[in-house]
Amino acid sequence: MAHGYVDIKPALLARLSRAEGQVRGIARMIDEDVYCIDVLTQVSAATKALESVALALLEDHLAHCVAEATAEGGPVAEEKLREANAAIARLVRS
Amino acid sequence: MAHGYVDIKPALLARLSRAEGQVRGIARMIDEDVYCIDVLTQVSAATKALESVALALLEDHLAHCVAEATAEGGPVAEEKLREANAAIARLVRS
Amino acid sequence: MAHGYVDIKPALLARLSRAEGQVRGIARMIDEDVYCIDVLTQVSAATKALESVALALLEDHLAHCVAEATAEGGPVAEEKLREANAAIARLVRS
Amino acid sequence: MAHGYVDIKPALLARLSRAEGQVRGIARMIDEDVYCIDVLTQVSAATKALESVALALLEDHLAHCVAEATAEGGPVAEEKLREANAAIARLVRS
Numbered sequence: 001m002a003h004g005y006v007d008i009k010p011a012l013l014a015r016l017s018r019a020e021g022q023v024r025g026i027a028r029m030i031d032e033d034v035y036c037i038d039v040l041t042q043v044s045a046a047t048k049a050l051e052s053v054a055l056a057l058l059e060d061h062l063a064h065c066v067a068e069a070t071a072e073g074g075p076v077a078e079e080k081l082r083e084a085n086a087a088i089a090r091l092v093r094s
Numbered sequence: 095m096a097h098g099y100v101d102i103k104p105a106l107l108a109r110l111s112r113a114e115g116q117v118r119g120i121a122r123m124i125d126e127d128v129y130c131i132d133v134l135t136q137v138s139a140a141t142k143a144l145e146s147v148a149l150a151l152l153e154d155h156l157a158h159c160v161a162e163a164t165a166e167g168g169p170v171a172e173e174k175l176r177e178a179n180a181a182i183a184r185l186v187r188s
Numbered sequence: 189m190a191h192g193y194v195d196i197k198p199a200l201l202a203r204l205s206r207a208e209g210q211v212r213g214i215a216r217m218i219d220e221d222v223y224c225i226d227v228l229t230q231v232s233a234a235t236k237a238l239e240s241v242a243l244a245l246l247e248d249h250l251a252h253c254v255a256e257a258t259a260e261g262g263p264v265a266e267e268k269l270r271e272a273n274a275a276i277a278r279l280v281r282s
Numbered sequence: 283m284a285h286g287y288v289d290i291k292p293a294l295l296a297r298l299s300r301a302e303g304q305v306r307g308i309a310r311m312i313d314e315d316v317y318c319i320d321v322l323t324q325v326s327a328a329t330k331a332l333e334s335v336a337l338a339l340l341e342d343h344l345a346h347c348v349a350e351a352t353a354e355g356g357p358v359a360e361e362k363l364r365e366a367n368a369a370i371a372r373l374v375r376s
Contacts, residue, residue: 009124016121023117023144027110030103036155037177043148044184047141050117051188051280054137059273061130062254067265070255077255083131085247090138091280092239093375094145145374153367160344161352161359171349179341186333186373187281197312204309211305211332215298218291224343225365231336232372235329238305239376242325249318271319278326282333 004064005057015053022046054091058084098158099151109147116140148185152178192252193245203241210234242279246272286346287339297335304328336373340366 005012023046029039061084069080099106117140123133155178163174193200211234217227249272257268287294305328311321343366351362 005124005130006127012124013121016117016124020114020117020121023110023114026147027107027114030099030106030110033100036099036151036159037181040148040151040155040181041184043144043151044181044188047144047148047188050137050141050144053120054134054141055273055277055280057130057134057137058276059269061134062250062272063258063269065130066250067255067258067269070251071259081247081251081255084250085243087131087134087138088246088276088279089243090135091276092243094138094141149367149371149374152370153363156344156348156366157352157359157363161349161363164345164349165353175341175345175349178344179337182340182370182373183337185370186337193312193318194315200312201309204305204312208302208305208309211298211302214335215295215302218287218294218298221288224287224339224347225369228336228339228343228369229372231332231339232369232376235332235336235376238325238329238332241308242322242329245318245322245325249322253318275319275322275326278323282326282329 004060008056008060012053012056015049015056019046019049019053022049051091058087058091061087098154102150102154106147106150109143109150113140113143113147116143145185152181152185155181192248196244196248200241200244203237203244207234207237207241210237239279246275246279249275286342290338290342294335294338297331297338301328301331301335304331333373340369340373343369 022042026039026042026046029042066080066084070077116136120133120136120140123136160174160178164171210230214227214230214234217230254268254272258265304324308321308324308328311324348362348366352359
């Protein structure tokens with residue numbers, strides 16, 4: 001079943017491919033004894049890349065899955081909102 | 095030139111290899127139209143994995159590079175502290 | 189005009205009153221030259237208290253303002269979703 | 283016993299006084315049923331203010347308490363580094 005993010009799938013996959021390359025690059029830096037601060041700078045960049053994937057996914061989830069459920073109302077809406085809020089809390093605290 | 099993290103290099107590389115696998119796994123989930131919330135859960139897990147790499151690197155940097163510089167004092171110490179504080183601020187805000 | 193959070197207003201105000209007391213307490217610790225790490229522990233606690241207020245507000249906003257707007261659809265829904273996503277991004281990055 | 287932050291005490295107390303005012307202002311907004319997104323914007327601002335206090339405290343702690351301990355070396359240095367790393371981890375995860 002396609003989800004809200006089907007329209008942005010190519011963009012998400014491109015970002016994830018870059019993030020994967022960043023993580024591989026960090027491993028190479030460590031393998032080559034690169035200075036700690038330069039490695040840390042790359043780790044922050046990779047973390048931000050993953051964060052932008054999460055925010056894009058969340059945006060689509062709210063606009064599609066959650067919006068459809070809240071239009072329906074009742075327990076379906078409550079569960080979708082509960083899930084979305086738990087995902088937001090995890091993001092805020094990671 | 096080996097840095098403070100030389101002792102924990104194998105552990106860092108193992109964690110990064112896992113994080114790389116997690117990012118690849120997230121791409122696969124998106125490719126297979128997995129439910130948004132389940133993908134978001136994995137993105138939070140991969141973000142936490144990168145965070146633990148950063149905190150381990152920072153720990154070693156403070157215990158070695160920064161400690162050696164502050165023992166020496168003067169501009170070398172100031173620069174090392176400036177760099178470390180900037181890296182901590184980036185981590186806190188990513 | 190009452191908003192979604194009207195039902196949890198007393199709880200939000202109680203948490204904010206505690207957070208205000210925590211911030212005042214941190215100032216007192218600094219005034220009394222308390223050890224840095226103990227002050228930092230309190231700052232993290234006050235930050236978490238504010239975060240829990242933000243997450244509770246966001247929860248109600250999604251369940252009421254955003255849900256009503258997405259049921260209506262069109263530009264009203266788009267603007268409400270845009271605002272909510274921007275608020276979530278600010279929270280994730282603060 | 284004065285700590286590293288004694289030099290920046292006035293600046294820290296000024297920031298905390300502003301943060302306290304921000305938290306009080308958020309309570310007033312909620313009391314007056316201000317729109318959720320506008321309240322959330324203020325909560326993010328107050329969180330950032332507390333974060334800047336924490337980063338300033340940490341900076342001084344590393345430059346004074348931790349630097350003195352690492353110059354001495356041995357268990358004193360280990361404990362100070364352990365404490366600092368735990369404080370940084372709390373900050374990163376709050």
